[in-house]
Amino acid sequence: MKNLKFPYLLMVLIWLSGCAALTNSQRNTVVNYAKLTQAYTQYPSEVAKEYIALNYEIVNMPLAYSQANDTLVHSTILKNLATFEQGNQNVQRVDDAIGVLRQYAKSLEALSTAGLPDGFGKNAELLGKSLDNVATTFNTTYKPSTLLPVGFGKLIGDVISLVGRKYINHKQAVSLRRYISRGDTLIRLLDQDAQSAFNTLNSRWSLQKQLIKAQHTALLQKMHDQDVAAKTYYSYELNQDMVDMIGRVAAFDKLLASTPKAMSNVYQAHKSVLADIQQKRSIEDQIADIQQLYEDVTKLQSEYQNLINPSQK
Amino acid sequence: MNNNPLALNTRDLITSVLIELTGIIGPMPVADPDFPILQAILNELSQLNFKIVVDDINQMATTINQHNVDLQNLTQQIRGTTTQLQNLSNRLKQVSDTITFLVDTFAKGMALGIL
Numbered sequence: 001m002k003n004l005k006f007p008y009l010l011m012v013l014i015w016l017s018g019c020a021a022l023t024n025s026q027r028n029t030v031v032n033y034a035k036l037t038q039a040y041t042q043y044p045s046e047v048a049k050e051y052i053a054l055n056y057e058i059v060n061m062p063l064a065y066s067q068a069n070d071t072l073v074h075s076t077i078l079k080n081l082a083t084f085e086q087g088n089q090n091v092q093r094v095d096d097a098i099g100v101l102r103q104y105a106k107s108l109e110a111l112s113t114a115g116l117p118d119g120f121g122k123n124a125e126l127l128g129k130s131l132d133n134v135a136t137t138f139n140t141t142y143k144p145s146t147l148l149p150v151g152f153g154k155l156i157g158d159v160i161s162l163v164g165r166k167y168i169n170h171k172q173a174v175s176l177r178r179y180i181s182r183g184d185t186l187i188r189l190l191d192q193d194a195q196s197a198f199n200t201l202n203s204r205w206s207l208q209k210q211l212i213k214a215q216h217t218a219l220l221q222k223m224h225d226q227d228v229a230a231k232t233y234y235s236y237e238l239n240q241d242m243v244d245m246i247g248r249v250a251a252f253d254k255l256l257a258s259t260p261k262a263m264s265n266v267y268q269a270h271k272s273v274l275a276d277i278q279q280k281r282s283i284e285d286q287i288a289d290i291q292q293l294y295e296d297v298t299k300l301q302s303e304y305q306n307l308i309n310p311s312q313k
Numbered sequence: 314m315n316n317n318p319l320a321l322n323t324r325d326l327i328t329s330v331l332i333e334l335t336g337i338i339g340p341m342p343v344a345d346p347d348f349p350i351l352q353a354i355l356n357e358l359s360q361l362n363f364k365i366v367v368d369d370i371n372q373m374a375t376t377i378n379q380h381n382v383d384l385q386n387l388t389q390q391i392r393g394t395t396t397q398l399q400n401l402s403n404r405l406k407q408v409s410d411t412i413t414f415l416v417d418t419f420a421k422g423m424a425l426g427i428l
Contacts, residue, residue, distance in 0.1 A: 044377070048370045048373060048374075051366065051369075051370065052366065052367065052370060055362070055363050055366040056363070058363075059362070059363045080363060083363055083364055083367055086367055087366065087367040087370055090367060090370040090371040090373075090374060091370060093370075093371065093374035093375075093378075094370060094373055094374040094377065096374070096378075097374045097375075097377040097378040097381060098377055100381040100384045100385050100388065101384065103385070103388045104384055104387065104388045104391070107388050107391035107392050107395065108391065110391075110392070110395045111391055111394060111395045111398070124409050126409070126413050127409050127413045127416065130413050130416040130417050131416055133416075133417075134416055134419055160405075160409065164402075164405050168398060168401060168402055171398060171401070172398060175391075175394045175398070179387060179390065179391050179394070182387055183384070183387055186380055186383050186384045186387060187384075189379070189380040189383075190377070190380050190381070190384065193376045193377050193378075193379045193380060194376075194377055196376055197372070197373040197376040197377055198373075200369060200372065200373070200376075201369055201370075201373060204365065204366065204369050207362070208362065208366070211362060
């Protein structure tokens with residue numbers, strides 16, 4: 001048993017927990033980024049959906065105040081409905097396009113989760129307990145002159161658990177660094193694409209807002225020649241609709257302004273995450289990690305010493 | 314009808330709303346005898362614009378999608394690595410399980426005096 005070389009074990013552990021491993025803080029940064037990005041990805045398609053819905057109402061507004069038996073009105077309503085449905089299919093395309101970013105964020109979250117080696121740790125502990133049971137059973141059953149040492153099982157289980165967990169953390173950190181580094185270029189390009197798409201949408205939306213004014217003006221003109229009762233009734237209805245429309249337009253303006261801005265932040269945050277995980281860990285982090293490693297190894301060594309020199313217990 | 318106080322009150326209300334709206338959406342319209350033509354033109358313009366709106370969303374999806382193939386490939390690689398890590402963890406667990414089973418069997422064998 002004295003051949004069990006703790007210095008070698010220590011070197012392996014230092015290598016495994018060295019510069020490649022991520023600190024808890026770095027891992028949390030990646031997880032938080034991944035969760036926030038997933039939350040963001042629902043908004044671009046919401047913008048597209050509301051854009052289509054608002055425009056559908058804009059084009060239908062004059063039709064609502066037209067004669068119901070007008071066949072031209074009827075065919076126009078059907079045509080608008082068909083265009084609206086086509087628009088909603090395109091909204092789905094927007095969602096699919098931005099959905100890739102959602103999948104990327106989900107994958108990052110899965111890759112950075114600390115839960116990967118958990119089940120393994122429990123089994124290593126069970127293994128240790130079983131080994132100890134064997135030694136106890138052997139000593140009780142055969143009552144040999146030299147008793148088998150009890151407690152080695154736990155030591156072996158702890159070593160397997162520690163080395164396995166460190167190894168997986170090491171692989172995890174190497175993968176995260178590689179993928180986030182490659183993802184950064186793509187997120188930058190995706191941000192550029194999204195900004196370009198939102199700019200086009202913004203310009204068109206300004207024109208649509210002018211159209212709302214024109215529609216309202218035209219409809220009020222239409223009511224001008226009607227008798228007072230009809231004019232009063234329809235004007236009231238129209239203005240109610242306009243008040244509702246203005247409220248939605250104001251809300252949509254905010255959404256349209258903040259969505260591309262948030263996309264920029266998705267990219268900026270990705271850059272920060274990349275910088276954070278590429279950064280050499282701070283002295284405090286390294287000391288904390290080494291301290292943890294020291295405690296783990298010291299505990300193992302102490303258990304080993306107790307085993308080979310039971311009298312010192 | 315004009316002498317109906319309720320109608321007059323309603324008209325005052327509408328007028329006040331229109332004045333409010335004028336501040337928000339611009340000057341009030343003036344009566345135009347050629348209105349039906351103007352209305353027809355506006356309707357056409359609306360429909361035309363609505364089609365453009367739908368095309369915009371389509372274009373938006375195409376633009377956003379431009380670099381998604383690369384991102385999709387990267388996502389698949391990340392998923393692959395996550396699976397590999399999970400498999401690695403599972404393999405280590407299996408090894409541990411097997412050893413646990415053997416040790417348990419050995420212990421039971423000894424306890425029963427078979428070994």
